[in-house]
Amino acid sequence: MTERVEGHGGALALAALRAYGVREMFTLSGGHVFPLYDAAHTTGFPIYDVRHEQSAVFAAEAVAKLQRRPGLAVLTAGPGVTNGISGLTSAFFNASPVLVLGGRAPQFRWGSGSLQEMDHLPLVAPVTKHAETVFTADDIPRAVSAALTTALTPHRGPVFLDFPLEAIFSVGDADLPAPTPVAPVEPDPDEVTRAARLIAAAARPVIIAGSDVYAGDAVAALREAAEALQVPVFTNGMGRGALPPQHPLAFAKARRVALGDADVVVVVGTPLDFRLSFGDFGDAAVVHVVDAPTQRAGHVQPAASPAGDLRLILSAFADHTGDRADHADWIERLRTAEDAARARDAAEMAADTDPIRPARVYGELRRALAPDAITIGDGGDFVSYAGRYLEPSQPGTWLDPGPYGCLGTGMGYAMGARVSHPDRQVCVLMGDGAAGFSLMDVESLVRQRLPVVIVVGNNGIWGLEKHPMRAMYGYDVAADLQPELRYDKVVEALGGAGETVAKAADLGPALVRAFDAGVPYLVNVLTDPADAYPRSSNLA
Numbered sequence: 001m002t003e004r005v006e007g008h009g010g011a012l013a014l015a016a017l018r019a020y021g022v023r024e025m026f027t028l029s030g031g032h033v034f035p036l037y038d039a040a041h042t043t044g045f046p047i048y049d050v051r052h053e054q055s056a057v058f059a060a061e062a063v064a065k066l067q068r069r070p071g072l073a074v075l076t077a078g079p080g081v082t083n084g085i086s087g088l089t090s091a092f093f094n095a096s097p098v099l100v101l102g103g104r105a106p107q108f109r110w111g112s113g114s115l116q117e118m119d120h121l122p123l124v125a126p127v128t129k130h131a132e133t134v135f136t137a138d139d140i141p142r143a144v145s146a147a148l149t150t151a152l153t154p155h156r157g158p159v160f161l162d163f164p165l166e167a168i169f170s171v172g173d174a175d176l177p178a179p180t181p182v183a184p185v186e187p188d189p190d191e192v193t194r195a196a197r198l199i200a201a202a203a204r205p206v207i208i209a210g211s212d213v214y215a216g217d218a219v220a221a222l223r224e225a226a227e228a229l230q231v232p233v234f235t236n237g238m239g240r241g242a243l244p245p246q247h248p249l250a251f252a253k254a255r256r257v258a259l260g261d262a263d264v265v266v267v268v269g270t271p272l273d274f275r276l277s278f279g280d281f282g283d284a285a286v287v288h289v290v291d292a293p294t295q296r297a298g299h300v301q302p303a304a305s306p307a308g309d310l311r312l313i314l315s316a317f318a319d320h321t322g323d324r325a326d327h328a329d330w331i332e333r334l335r336t337a338e339d340a341a342r343a344r345d346a347a348e349m350a351a352d353t354d355p356i357r358p359a360r361v362y363g364e365l366r367r368a369l370a371p372d373a374i375t376i377g378d379g380g381d382f383v384s385y386a387g388r389y390l391e392p393s394q395p396g397t398w399l400d401p402g403p404y405g406c407l408g409t410g411m412g413y414a415m416g417a418r419v420s421h422p423d424r425q426v427c428v429l430m431g432d433g434a435a436g437f438s439l440m441d442v443e444s445l446v447r448q449r450l451p452v453v454i455v456v457g458n459n460g461i462w463g464l465e466k467h468p469m470r471a472m473y474g475y476d477v478a479a480d481l482q483p484e485l486r487y488d489k490v491v492e493a494l495g496g497a498g499e500t501v502a503k504a505a506d507l508g509p510a511l512v513r514a515f516d517a518g519v520p521y522l523v524n525v526l527t528d529p530a531d532a533y534p535r536s537s538n539l540a
């Protein structure tokens with residue numbers, strides 16, 4: 001069934017976007033994209049605007065990650081698009097279905113030197129699943145629909161379209177294609193059986209579940225598989241919270257024992273990258289479960305690597321009827337390690353030191369955060385601590401930058417999270433260095449009545465770089481920031497509120513005030529610059 005649509009290029013684009021469930025745009029103004037604004041404005045389609053294009057793309061990515069639907073950023077020609085490239089690249093690394101629509105200088109006088117005349121495609125092609133210039137208004141609905149289908153098809157990812165000025169400003173008409181449902185990709189049943197046999201027969205298996213498990217709506221299937229085969233589960237990225245922390249098979253802190261002693265490591269929905277020792281777990285056999293054949297690792301040879309719809313693969317694991325080893329002793333051993341680490345963490349999180357240690361900040365936050373709160377990490381060491389001490393109890397509540405590791409996601413992710421979940425707590429955990437990238441967008445949050453809480457771990461340094469540089473060279477450069485800077489005053493000046501906290505005992509009441517404020521509120525916590533996050537490798 002197709003519907004006929006007509007109007008200017010912006011209206012034609014919006015009709016296709018709506019059909020795919022896109023519900024808002026994030027943008028920063030530029031004349032090249034006015035028709036998209038006109039279409040939105042005249043039909044009541046929400047527009048959220050920002051102070052730097054990267055925040056628009058990060059906001060769109062947060063919507064995509066949290067709601068598992070396309071997120072939309074509209075960027076003006078030239079610098080608008082180039083400012084969005086770190087956001088696009090993050091979405092590419094994170095497999096987030098983000099659509100960026102760019103303005104573009106007019107085609108009819110291409111080469112004459114129009115304002116911002118540049119070909120964006122060679123820049124964005126390497127970090128998108130699809131990038132295309134749409135030359136006529138009539139072609140826009142087709143191009144938008146095709147791009148969104150591509151973005152939503154596993155392995156998901158960002159797509160880019162730009163519209164020359166005359167294409168988006170001129171009037172056209174076209175058939176509006178009905179959204180193409182994404183058909184689940186059937187995995188090879190033999191490969192699935194081989195993987196299931198390996199896991200079931202293992203003496204000490206471990207599952208690590210990552211972002212694609214949440215993105216692929218496979219959380220319930222993961223739980224069924226883990227329970228049926230009795231395998232301990234660790235998580236990363238958007239996989240965090242897939243099993244509630246109190247589940248007998250949910251583990252977070254015994255990772256070193258688990259990965260050191262496992263005989264089969266099952267990695268589901270996340271690449272075998274630096275976060276997972278590049279897939280090298282000593283003598284353990286690796287089962288790598290991926291949502292598309294393109295995601296199979298090229299640098300290691302897993303014992304099995306089923307590719308396809310993660311729900312289908314995990315449900316098949318759950319239904320496996322062959323022989324299985326008993327894993328009770330293994331689970332108990334990990335539980336003992338987990339409990340011991342938990343007790344150590346609890347002591348750290350109660351630390352009553354002066355200056356405040358980051359661990360204490362998270363001890364207080366654990367009391368202040370509701371189970372469905374969205375937490376966002378943007379920073380270095382301060383965020384590593386967040387990963388260690390905060391335990392999301394629901395999937396789809398934890399936003400980290402992912403393997404691209406781009407500082408500056410903070411206010412963009414916060415905007416996308418607030419728009420996605422108007423009634424939940426949204427809390428950004430920020431390094432003071434990271435704050436410099438996006439804090440101006442507090443103005444956007446204030447103006448558009450999007451309250452969030454920002455907790456800055458203010459150690460006065462680029463901690464994750466300063467400590468390793470000192471360790472390597474005995475000195476450091478380019479690693480200092482102004483100590484005790486009043487980031488709360490910056491937020492106040494932008495129309496929000498905040499306070500500085502220097503004593504551990506004052507943290508709890510400050511967080512209560514922050515979550516009650518109803519405006520963007522920054523808790524500027526002066527933390528100990530001597531505190532370095534312990535890592536096995538000092539380079540990040």
Ligand SMILES: Cc1ncc(C[n+]2csc(CCOP(=O)(O)OP(=O)(O)O)c2C)c(N)n1
Pocket residue numbers: 378379380381382383405406407408430431432433434435457459461462463464465540
């Ligand atoms: C855009 C970008 N620039 C630089 C880096 C390198 N980098 C990673 S962590 C870090 C330090 C972050 O400092 P801060 O946000 O203050 O957190 P802290 O480590 O001090 O807790 C830097 C500079 C990066 N990841 N992304």
Ligand SMILES: [Mg+2]
Pocket residue numbers: 431432433457458459460461462463
């Ligand atoms: Mg810092």
